[in-house]
Amino acid sequence: MEITTRSLLTMIHGMGFGALYLMACSGALVELHRRYRSPLKPAIEIEDERFLGLYLTIMAVLAWLTVLTGAYVIYPWYRAVPPAGTVDLAGYPQRLLMSSPSTIAWHSIGMEWKEHVAWLVPISITMAAAVFARHGRNLKVQPELRAAVLAFVWISLFAAGIAGFFGAMLNKNAPVQGGATIHIVQGGEK
Amino acid sequence: MTAQNASVTPGVRDFPNGGGAAALLAAGIGSFMVAVFAILGDQSALFKKLFVFYKPTGPLSGVTTSAIVVWLVVWFFLHRRWSWQMVDMARVRTAALILLFLALLLTFPPLADLF
Numbered sequence: 371m372e373i374t375t376r377s378l379l380t381m382i383h384g385m386g387f388g389a390l391y392l393m394a395c396s397g398a399l400v401e402l403h404r405r406y407r408s409p410l411k412p413a414i415e416i417e418d419e420r421f422l423g424l425y426l427t428i429m430a431v432l433a434w435l436t437v438l439t440g441a442y443v444i445y446p447w448y449r450a451v452p453p454a455g456t457v458d459l460a461g462y463p464q465r466l467l468m469s470s471p472s473t474i475a476w477h478s479i480g481m482e483w484k485e486h487v488a489w490l491v492p493i494s495i496t497m498a499a500a501v502f503a504r505h506g507r508n509l510k511v512q513p514e515l516r517a518a519v520l521a522f523v524w525i526s527l528f529a530a531g532i533a534g535f536f537g538a539m540l541n542k543n544a545p546v547q548g549g550a551t552i553h554i555v556q557g558g559e560k
Numbered sequence: 561m562t563a564q565n566a567s568v569t570p571g572v573r574d575f576p577n578g579g580g581a582a583a584l585l586a587a588g589i590g591s592f593m594v595a596v597f598a599i600l601g602d603q604s605a606l607f608k609k610l611f612v613f614y615k616p617t618g619p620l621s622g623v624t625t626s627a628i629v630v631w632l633v634v635w636f637f638l639h640r641r642w643s644w645q646m647v648d649m650a651r652v653r654t655a656a657l658i659l660l661f662l663a664l665l666l667t668f669p670p671l672a673d674l675f
Binding site for chain 1: 575577579580581583584586587590591594595598614616617618620621623624627628631649650652653656657660661663664667668669670672
């Protein structure tokens, strides 16, 4: 069993940072709705305030790690230009997708949307973390601010979902490959 | 919601909403600028070239870096201006959400290509 360094880093970007963000985002939405839903309930405890503040900050870090690794580590491999006359495009995912009418939309719609919409995620969640750090329990009595922050977190989940979906489909149709091979387990004959 | 409401809830600080409003509106503007710069980088040969801040990543590097700079600068100035004020949150929220929705729509390539 082996994996290339490019595949490993793509996996860390998508399944590590990205998927973890999606899961964390679901949790954050549940917590934010549950703790602030009823106007009759008292404001959240100091411990909960600290926990949610830390949780949102970690989500912001995850979102930034996802877009930065995506744009500056994986994307250059994806958009690499093959030397003239190259027939095997396996190492050039963008060109491989663009070489067939049945796959070109994965690039022209999928990657083109993903590479931009993904950046709404760290902007939105950084704002949510900053607002929570500043207002915390005070959000209880600021329903308009709270609703707006929640809407941004919902849209960050949607945008991360778009990026995640297209990332998975792009990697299925034209995987980012290459680099050194890492041997994970030496297989034996069965 | 006003500061008067805040004071009647036990354990909650009576706190102006300006800081939160500044962060919210700046995030809306920053998101919208991602879409605007993406369209510029895609439709204009000049911007496509100008946005290449890091060659391996191409114009995406400039599109996103520029939008982040705009976002942070706007946030900084709005925060300085509104930090300790009560602002009209309904208007700020509406503006921020419209900008965010537009960003979401305008990053969708078939719509972005209309420009």
